[in-house]
Amino acid sequence: xxxxxSVLLLLQAAPATDREPPTIVIQARRAEEDLAACLARxxxxxxxxxAALDAAVQQFADGRYVDAKRVLGxxxxxxxxxxxxxxxLFASLLATSATVAEHEGDxxxxxxxxxxxxxxxxxxxxxxxxxxxMADLDTGNMLxxxxxxxxxxxxxxxxxxxxLAAGRPRLAAAAMFRQAWxxxxxxxxxxxxxxxxxxxEVAGADNxxxxxxxxxxxxxxxxxxxxEAESSRLLAALPGRTRxxxxxxxxxxxxPLNSPSQWVRPAEGMNAFVDVGFWVRPDGRVEEVEVLRxxxxxxxxxxxxxxxxxxxxxxxxxxxxDPGIYQIERYTLRPSYEVPYFSxxxxxxxxxxxKVASLTHMAEETGESVDSALQ
Numbered sequence: 001x002x003x004x005x006s007v008l009l010l011l012q013a014a015p016a017t018d019r020e021p022p023t024i025v026i027q028a029r030r031a032e033e034d035l036a037a038c039l040a041r042x043x044x045x046x047x048x049x050x051a052a053l054d055a056a057v058q059q060f061a062d063g064r065y066v067d068a069k070r071v072l073g074x075x076x077x078x079x080x081x082x083x084x085x086x087x088x089l090f091a092s093l094l095a096t097s098a099t100v101a102e103h104e105g106d107x108x109x110x111x112x113x114x115x116x117x118x119x120x121x122x123x124x125x126x127x128x129x130x131x132x133x134m135a136d137l138d139t140g141n142m143l144x145x146x147x148x149x150x151x152x153x154x155x156x157x158x159x160x161x162x163x164l165a166a167g168r169p170r171l172a173a174a175a176m177f178r179q180a181w182x183x184x185x186x187x188x189x190x191x192x193x194x195x196x197x198x199x200x201e202v203a204g205a206d207n208x209x210x211x212x213x214x215x216x217x218x219x220x221x222x223x224x225x226x227x228e229a230e231s232s233r234l235l236a237a238l239p240g241r242t243r244x245x246x247x248x249x250x251x252x253x254x255x256p257l258n259s260p261s262q263w264v265r266p267a268e269g270m271n272a273f274v275d276v277g278f279w280v281r282p283d284g285r286v287e288e289v290e291v292l293r294x295x296x297x298x299x300x301x302x303x304x305x306x307x308x309x310x311x312x313x314x315x316x317x318x319x320x321x322d323p324g325i326y327q328i329e330r331y332t333l334r335p336s337y338e339v340p341y342f343s344x345x346x347x348x349x350x351x352x353x354x355k356v357a358s359l360t361h362m363a364e365e366t367g368e369s370v371d372s373a374l375q
Contacts (some may be wrong), residue, residue, distance in 0.1 A: 001144045031055040035071070045082045047092050049075060055097060061359070063273055063287060063295045065104035065332075073109075087124035088131065092119045098142070103355050104271065105334040114142040128166035132160050133175075140178060149182055156182070164202070173199035173210045180217055189221050216249060216314060221352040223250050235284075235312070245326050246280040247314040252307050253352065271334040274301045275359065278308055280325045282318035292328065304331050304354070328359040 036052040043051070052075040059068035076097060083090040098113035118135040125131050140155035162174035176199035183192040196214045203210035215234065222231035235249065274294040281286050289309045294301065306327075318324065332355045 006130055031058045045079045046086055046089055049079060049089055053093060053096055053097060053116050056100065060100055062112065063271070065100060065271055067107070068100045069097070069104050069109075072100060076113075083120055084124055084215070087120055091121050091131065091135070094120070095138075099357065101332065102145070103273075103330075105330045105353070111142065111146060114139055127158075130164045130168070130171070132167075133162050133166070133168070133171055136162065137175060137178065144182065149186070153179060153182055170203065170207065170210070173203040173207070173213075176202065177210075177213050177217070180322065184217070184220060184224065187224070189225070192217060212247075212314070216247060219249050236365050246284075246316065246327065249284070249312045249314055251311045254307050271295075271332050272300060273330060273332045274304070275330050276301075276305055276308055277326065277328045280313050280327060282316055282322060282324050284313040284315045286313070300333055301331060329360050330357045331355070332357075 002165050020277075031051070031054040035048075035055040037137055038048050038051040041113075048177060052071050056068040057069045059071065072093065076093060079090065079093075094113045094117035098110050098117065101107075101109035101113060118132070118139045121129065121132040121135045127133075136159035140152040140159065143149070143155060144153035156175050156178045160172050160179070163169070163172035163175060176195050180192040180195035180199070183189075195215045200207070200214055205211075215237070219231055219234045222234055272295065275292045276289065277292045278289040281287055286309050289305055291301070291305060316325075333352055334355070335352050
């Protein structure tokens with residue numbers, strides 16, 4: 001079972017000749033009814049957790065973040081005592097709760113759920129299990145998002161060491177590449193290149209995927225240095241890709257969203273969100289960017305949509321007439337929870353943050369892959 005939102009949306013691309021965006025099928029109400037029926041008959045813990053996940057992820061897709069957060073929170077509280085009976089399933093519950101909390105704006109709950117999941121998997125399955133190593137990587141990602149790069153680096157290193165001890169060189173290489181991307185964000189280009197080189201040695205010279213990541217890192221460093229000639233040369237030298245998911249090379253930064261409170265008045269349960277669909281062509285260009293869905297607060301997301309069109313992805317092999325790969329991303333603009341003066345109750349009055357999730361890939365199994373090293 002996927003450790004993220006494994007049943008988020010049913011997304012099916014239309015035939016290439018029509019080039020229409022996928023159809024989004026939402027069945028939140030039925031899932032909620034199934035959960036209510038499960039609770040009414042006092043169903044077993046595993047069955048209730050599955051029903052809660054179905055309901056919550058469809059509420060999330062429908063933009064009902066607080067409802068999803070409430071369903072997941074109640075389920076976690078009821079069945080925390082059963083976590084060790086089926087740690088993988090309970091870890092999925094915690095991971096889904098973490099994703100919802102992140103988008104809903106509750107950074108404290110986001111952090112708590114990620115740590116709880118990691119500790120559960122390390123304790124029950126062992127620190128060198130695939131699930132625990134992936135959880136360490138996810139912990140590092142969470143810490144990066146919350147502005148703690150030093151602690152994130154420690155999580156990545158722990159994942160690297162566990163992967164090496166477990167005889168999983170590709171996963172160790174993924175952890176090294178995440179450290180490399182962290183160093184890239186710090187402007188430590190030599191350190192980033194050294195980590196990428198070491199990852200290549202660990203994974204083996206015949207590992208095509210790791211070699212490709214090293215070339216992508218070189219392109220990103222060239223872009224970061226502002227060396228257009230070198231970045232163009234490296235980009236042109238990239239070989240065709242063999243993986244199904246498009247690999248992002250560069251994306252222009254989204255400008256500050258000035259005075260978001262003018263556009264977003266997040267009453268309880270309401271966040272501003274937009275689902276953006278676009279085609280990634282085989283040559284790496286982005287075309288036909290369009291807004292598929294939003295919850296009515298339109299003024300803020302034009303800068304987001306405009307920047308998506310300026311991305312560049314790595315080229316990938318294609319057949320005659322192949323339109324490329326269709327992607328859907330969810331952008332959420334929300335304030336953080338903070339406790340105001342003279343109060344003990346946290347409220348959504350903090351700074352606004354923009355969060356992004358790939359709806360296209362949230363249902364995929366994590367597996368032992370190095371794709372996530374670029375995230």
